[in-house]
Amino acid sequence: MLSCKEVNRLCSEEQDRNLSLTERINLRMHLAMCKACTNFRVQMQFLRAATRRYREGRRGPAGD
Amino acid sequence: MNDAAVGRIDWNDPSIEKIRRDMLRFAQLQLRDAGAAEDMVQEALFSAMKYEASFAGRSALKTWMFSILRNKIVDHIRKSSREIAGADLVDGSAEDGDDFDALFDQRGHWNPEDRPPTWADPESSLSQQQFWDVFDACLDRLPPKTSRVFMMREFLDLDTDEICTELGISTSNCWVILHRARAGLRLCLDRDWFGREDTPC
Numbered sequence: 001m002l003s004c005k006e007v008n009r010l011c012s013e014e015q016d017r018n019l020s021l022t023e024r025i026n027l028r029m030h031l032a033m034c035k036a037c038t039n040f041r042v043q044m045q046f047l048r049a050a051t052r053r054y055r056e057g058r059r060g061p062a063g064d
Numbered sequence: 065m066n067d068a069a070v071g072r073i074d075w076n077d078p079s080i081e082k083i084r085r086d087m088l089r090f091a092q093l094q095l096r097d098a099g100a101a102e103d104m105v106q107e108a109l110f111s112a113m114k115y116e117a118s119f120a121g122r123s124a125l126k127t128w129m130f131s132i133l134r135n136k137i138v139d140h141i142r143k144s145s146r147e148i149a150g151a152d153l154v155d156g157s158a159e160d161g162d163d164f165d166a167l168f169d170q171r172g173h174w175n176p177e178d179r180p181p182t183w184a185d186p187e188s189s190l191s192q193q194q195f196w197d198v199f200d201a202c203l204d205r206l207p208p209k210t211s212r213v214f215m216m217r218e219f220l221d222l223d224t225d226e227i228c229t230e231l232g233i234s235t236s237n238c239w240v241i242l243h244r245a246r247a248g249l250r251l252c253l254d255r256d257w258f259g260r261e262d263t264p265c
Contacts, residue, residue: 003172008164012243016217016224036179043250046186050199051218057086057130059196 002026004037011041015048073116073125083126084109087133093203094137094215104140108133138220141230164247180250183258195257202252206245213238214245 002010007030010023019027031038053059074080084105091101111132112119119128167178174180189195203211213231216222222230224238233241 003168004174005165005168005172008247009239009243012246013239015246016239016242036174039180039182040250043180043183043186043254044246046183047246047249048218050190053190054196054199055090055130055134055219055221057083057090057126058124059086059193 002030004030004034007031007034007037008040011037011044015044073112073119075113083129086126087129090130090219091133091137094219095140096208096212100140104133104136108136111136134220138222141216141220164244164251180254181259183254186258189257198253198257202249202256205252206248210241210245210248213241214249217242 007027010019010027013019014027031041087105087108088101091104092098095101095104108129112129119125167175169175206214213227216227216230217224224235224242227233228235228238231238
């Protein structure tokens with residue numbers, strides 16, 4: 001069973017590399033039981049969405 | 065302006081000046097070198113003017129110009145990476161220790177008070193100017209070297225292999241730095257934006 005700290009690392013690294021099958025299974029098992037890490041993961045994905053908008057110059061109202 | 069007919073961009077339109085200022089800000093953030101940033105924006109504008117016929121109007125004009133700027137900055141970084149050199153950055157791996165350890169207990173589980181709460185409607189934040197001001201402030205608060213790796217990854221869209229090569233650091237070091245950057249940004253946004261109802265300023 002992965003700790004929350006290890007899960008945090010995987011939630012970041014999955015944005016930079018393909019996780020192994022074992023890592024994916026362990027991650028999924030942990031997330032199914034842990035609301036805090038699920039929130040963390042959603043927030044990592046939100047950061048990615050935000051930086052994407054940023055780099056396209058679409059900051060602020062109406063995506064401008 | 066965004067729906068300008070193909071090849072008929074009015075370069076004197078005031079909206080262009082506004083885009084130019086935003087581009088300059090973006091370039092300064094990436095390069096931390098005002099002169100180089102100015103050059104990149106200038107080059108990007110020349111390119112945009114030269115190739116305006118290739119602006120298909122499928123994306124917003126601003127998005128198109130930003131993608132040109134991004135390419136210029138990436139080229140610049142590739143050319144000047146030998147000057148940045150690794151040693152400087154390798155130091156960076158230890159520049160702020162592992163201060164996120166404090167969020168977890170000895171077994172690596174969240175401390176009750178540090179568990180990430182659910183963020184209320186994050187999507188709508190993206191269209192609020194105040195959110196982006198907080199986002200900028202949080203970016204600025206990252207340690208400089210951490211921030212540099214993060215921006216190469218997220219804003220310039222380079223993959224970690226290339227970042228490692230350019231900066232002469234190991235891949236695993238790169239992942240650690242990126243994790244630290246994201247965790248730092250998350251914490252900062254949580255405190256200064258999403259948690260703001262609890263602590264009105």
